[in-house]
Amino acid sequence: MGAAVLSADEHEGQAASDSWLPSLMTETPREGFALAVKLSQKGVATTQTDAEVRKELRPEYAADPNSLIAISHVIATHFQTVAAANDYWRE
Amino acid sequence: MGAAVLSADEHEGQAASDSWLPSLMTETPREGFALAVKLSQKGVATTQTDAEVRKELRPEYAADPNSLIAISHVIATHFQTVAAANDYWRE
Amino acid sequence: MGAAVLSADEHEGQAASDSWLPSLMTETPREGFALAVKLSQKGVATTQTDAEVRKELRPEYAADPNSLIAISHVIATHFQTVAAANDYWRE
Amino acid sequence: MGAAVLSADEHEGQAASDSWLPSLMTETPREGFALAVKLSQKGVATTQTDAEVRKELRPEYAADPNSLIAISHVIATHFQTVAAANDYWRE
Amino acid sequence: MGAAVLSADEHEGQAASDSWLPSLMTETPREGFALAVKLSQKGVATTQTDAEVRKELRPEYAADPNSLIAISHVIATHFQTVAAANDYWRE
Amino acid sequence: MGAAVLSADEHEGQAASDSWLPSLMTETPREGFALAVKLSQKGVATTQTDAEVRKELRPEYAADPNSLIAISHVIATHFQTVAAANDYWRE
Numbered sequence: 001m002g003a004a005v006l007s008a009d010e011h012e013g014q015a016a017s018d019s020w021l022p023s024l025m026t027e028t029p030r031e032g033f034a035l036a037v038k039l040s041q042k043g044v045a046t047t048q049t050d051a052e053v054r055k056e057l058r059p060e061y062a063a064d065p066n067s068l069i070a071i072s073h074v075i076a077t078h079f080q081t082v083a084a085a086n087d088y089w090r091e
Numbered sequence: 092m093g094a095a096v097l098s099a100d101e102h103e104g105q106a107a108s109d110s111w112l113p114s115l116m117t118e119t120p121r122e123g124f125a126l127a128v129k130l131s132q133k134g135v136a137t138t139q140t141d142a143e144v145r146k147e148l149r150p151e152y153a154a155d156p157n158s159l160i161a162i163s164h165v166i167a168t169h170f171q172t173v174a175a176a177n178d179y180w181r182e
Numbered sequence: 183m184g185a186a187v188l189s190a191d192e193h194e195g196q197a198a199s200d201s202w203l204p205s206l207m208t209e210t211p212r213e214g215f216a217l218a219v220k221l222s223q224k225g226v227a228t229t230q231t232d233a234e235v236r237k238e239l240r241p242e243y244a245a246d247p248n249s250l251i252a253i254s255h256v257i258a259t260h261f262q263t264v265a266a267a268n269d270y271w272r273e
Numbered sequence: 274m275g276a277a278v279l280s281a282d283e284h285e286g287q288a289a290s291d292s293w294l295p296s297l298m299t300e301t302p303r304e305g306f307a308l309a310v311k312l313s314q315k316g317v318a319t320t321q322t323d324a325e326v327r328k329e330l331r332p333e334y335a336a337d338p339n340s341l342i343a344i345s346h347v348i349a350t351h352f353q354t355v356a357a358a359n360d361y362w363r364e
Numbered sequence: 365m366g367a368a369v370l371s372a373d374e375h376e377g378q379a380a381s382d383s384w385l386p387s388l389m390t391e392t393p394r395e396g397f398a399l400a401v402k403l404s405q406k407g408v409a410t411t412q413t414d415a416e417v418r419k420e421l422r423p424e425y426a427a428d429p430n431s432l433i434a435i436s437h438v439i440a441t442h443f444q445t446v447a448a449a450n451d452y453w454r455e
Numbered sequence: 456m457g458a459a460v461l462s463a464d465e466h467e468g469q470a471a472s473d474s475w476l477p478s479l480m481t482e483t484p485r486e487g488f489a490l491a492v493k494l495s496q497k498g499v500a501t502t503q504t505d506a507e508v509r510k511e512l513r514p515e516y517a518a519d520p521n522s523l524i525a526i527s528h529v530i531a532t533h534f535q536t537v538a539a540a541n542d543y544w545r546e
Contacts, residue, residue, distance in 0.1 A: 018121040024179050030291040033312070037319050039124070039170070043163030046128050048153050061156035062321050065334035069343045070160045072316030076350040077167040079312070085179035088297050088358035109212040115270050130215070130261070134254030137219050139244050152247035161251045168258040176270035200394035206452050221397070221443070225436030228401050230426050243429035252433045259440040267452035303473040306494070310501050335503050338516035342525045345498030349532040352494070361479050361540035382485040388543050403488070403534070407527030410492050412517050425520035434524045441531040449543035 024085035032086055036078035040071065115176035123177055127169035131162065206267035214268055218260035222253065297358035305359055309351035313344065388449035396450055400442035404435065479540035487541055491533035495526065 020042065026032040048054055061067035083089075111133065117123040139145055152158035174180070202224065208214040230236055243249035265271075293315065299305040321327055334340035356362075384406065390396040412418055425431035447453075475497065481487040503509055516522035538544075 018119045021119075021121045021124060024120055024174065025181070028291045028294075029297055030294045033294060033315065037316075040163055040167065042124065043128075043166040044159045046166070047162050048159055053154065057154070057156045057159075061160070063326065063330070064156075065330045065337075065340055066343065067156055067160060068317045068321055068330075069334070069340060069347060070157065070164070071320050072313055073343070073347045073350060074160060074164045074167050075316040075319070076312065076347050076354075077164060077171065080350065080354045081167075081171045081174050081179075083297065083354050083358065085174060085181070088354075090298070090358070109210045112210075112212045112215060115211055115265065116272070131254055131258065133215065134219075134257040135250045137257070138253050139250055144245065148245070148247045148250075152251070155247075158247055158251060161248065161255070165251060165255045165258050168255060168262065172258075172262045172265050172270075176265060176272070200392045203392075203394045203397060206393055206447065207454070222436055222440065224397065225401075225439040226432045228439070229435050230432050235427065239427070239429045239432075243433070246429075249429055249433060252430065252437070256433060256437045256440050259437060259444065263440075263444045263447050263452075267447060267454070301473045301476075302479055303476045306476060306497065310498075336508065336512070338512045338519075338522055339525065341499045341503055341512075342516070342522060342529060344502050345495055346525070346529045346532060348498040348501070349495065349529050349536075353532065353536045356479065356536050356540065361536075363480070363540070382483045385483075385485045385488060388484055388538065389545070404527055404531065406488065407492075407530040408523045410530070411526050412523055417518065421518070421520045421523075425524070428520075431520055431524060434521065434528070438524060438528045438531050441528060441535065445531075445535045445538050445543075449538065449545070 024082055026082065026086060029083070029086075029089050032082040032089070033075075033079055036075050036082050039078040039082075040074040043074065115173055117173065117177060120174070120177075120180050123173040123180070124166075124170055127166050127173050130169040130173075131165040134165065206264055208264065208268060211265070211268075211271050214264040214271070215257075215261055218257050218264050221260040221264075222256040225256065297355055299355065299359060302356070302359075302362050305355040305362070306348075306352055309348050309355050312351040312355075313347040316347065388446055390446065390450060393447070393453050396446040396453070397439075397443055400439050400446050403442040403446075404438040407438065479537055481537065481541060484538070484544050487537040487544070488530075488534055491530050491537050494533040494537075495529040498529065 020038070024035070026035055045051075045054065048057075061071070111129070115126070117126055136142075136145065139148075152162070202220070206217070208217055227233075227236065230239075243253070293311070297308070299308055318324075318327065321330075334344070384402070388399070390399055409415075409418065412421075425435070475493070479490070481490055500506075500509065503512075516526070
């Protein structure tokens with residue numbers, strides 16, 4: 001099982017509440033990376049809100065190296081933000 | 092219902108006033124993310140000001156994984172700005 | 183009427199003076215966003231200096247979602263600079 | 274032997290633990306660059322979790338200059354984060 | 365006349381001296397933008413060192429909106445660096 | 456002679472030592488730019504470690520404006536890092 005960038009839960013995508021992003025603070029770099037992945041997914045889900053459509057697109061991008069690289073770039077951009085927010089988890 | 096990156100309201104797109112972007116400050120990270128989405132939409136609406144055209148383009152990009160990923164990248168870039176403006180919503 | 187990214191005024195594009203960019207400081211976030219749009223246009227006009235050619239290209243990119251998204255990304259990058267220059271218009 | 278951006282170990286890709294990213298701190302710039310490469314790989318592995326699929330895609334992107342350049346861009350983005358985290362390894 | 369991103373002078377492109385980039389400091393934002401354009405050109409000239417080839421490629425990218433937008437993005441990235449170096453030309 | 460982004464020396468690409476990146480500090484902006492070019496090349500060489508393959512790809516990307524622009528973007532991203540590391544070579 002893995003995290004599909006285009007498959008954030010639809011209910012969450014429509015939620016007006018802050019439940020999916022209560023804070024940018026995380027305990028560890030690893031959790032910060034997971035948050036960056038989540039933010040990337042939300043960026044997609046905000047535009048394509050139909051979870052069914054996102055699911056159907058998955059085989060296409062998951063087998064396309066350039067799509068995967070582009071997704072990795074988005075994650076990297078969000079990770080910059082999360083890492084800065086956490087002062088890079090310096091001791 | 093969802094937010095279409097290419098479908099910001101036309102009236103707003105042409106507004107000279109500051110009504111659509113009074114401040115970069117938001118109460119929560121979640122509102123900051125929503126603002127990043129809005130800024131991404133405005134970047135598109137500034138170039139393609141015809142809301143009807145933007146609406147017609149929607150089926151095209153909403154079903155194209157690479158377009159969705161690219162949109163997510165723009166949102167990520169604006170979210171960096173909004174998060175920094177809010178000092179990452181640190182306590 | 184809208185701002186065409188590829189259609190900055192030719193005279194300006196060739197101007198050696200500082201008239202088109204006297205400062206990065208703006209009164210409001212909205213004006214800062216407008217400046218980011220202007221900077222994006224100038225980046226194009228610096229390469230394609232013929233305003234007539236830029237005008238001819240317009241129908242092409244204005245109807246292409248991926249071009250519009252790419253333009254929005256350039257604006258986002260410049261907005262980072264302008265927002266930082268203005269210390270995010272914090273009170 | 275080389276590091277394949279699309280071929281991070283599957284077991285690692287699914288690990289919930291912090292074992293693969295204990296810290297952003299490295300002893301040297303060279304190690305920081307290696308970490309940036311690893312982060313880029315993880316961004317891909319998070320989406321395409323099947324190591325076998327990633328392996329199959331390799332010949333495609335490894336021979337495509339534009340894919341290689343795009344990968345280099347992702348690494349550059351992560352290297353910004355890692356370098357900042359380490360205060361640029363200044364003495 | 366305009367600045368061709370792919371047509372930095374060949375002699376300069378091969379120069380080992382610091383003559384083409386003595387400093388990131390500029391008097392004005394406008395000069396800073398011009399430096400960003402120059403840096404973008406150098407990035408290209410470092411890879412394609414043959415000025416004749418760069419000149420031949422010009423009609424291709426100068427009439428391609430997506431190429432022009434991509435060039436504008438590179439300039440925006442360098443302008444971030446130059447603007448930060450000059451502390452945004454604040455008074 | 457010029458620097459081929461895809462042709463970093465194979466021996467270097469496989470080196471585990473810090474010899475190719477002892478520091479991000481440079482004497483001048485010009486040397487910093489050269490380091491940014493080197494980092495861009497390393498990002499490619501980390502993925503495509505076969506110098507022979509990289510050499511074969513060269514004619515393809517060196518004659519493709521969009522590839523050249525993309526390379527320039529990667530260099531710009533690394534130059535941001537190197538420039539910040541050197542505090543922009545301010546006096």
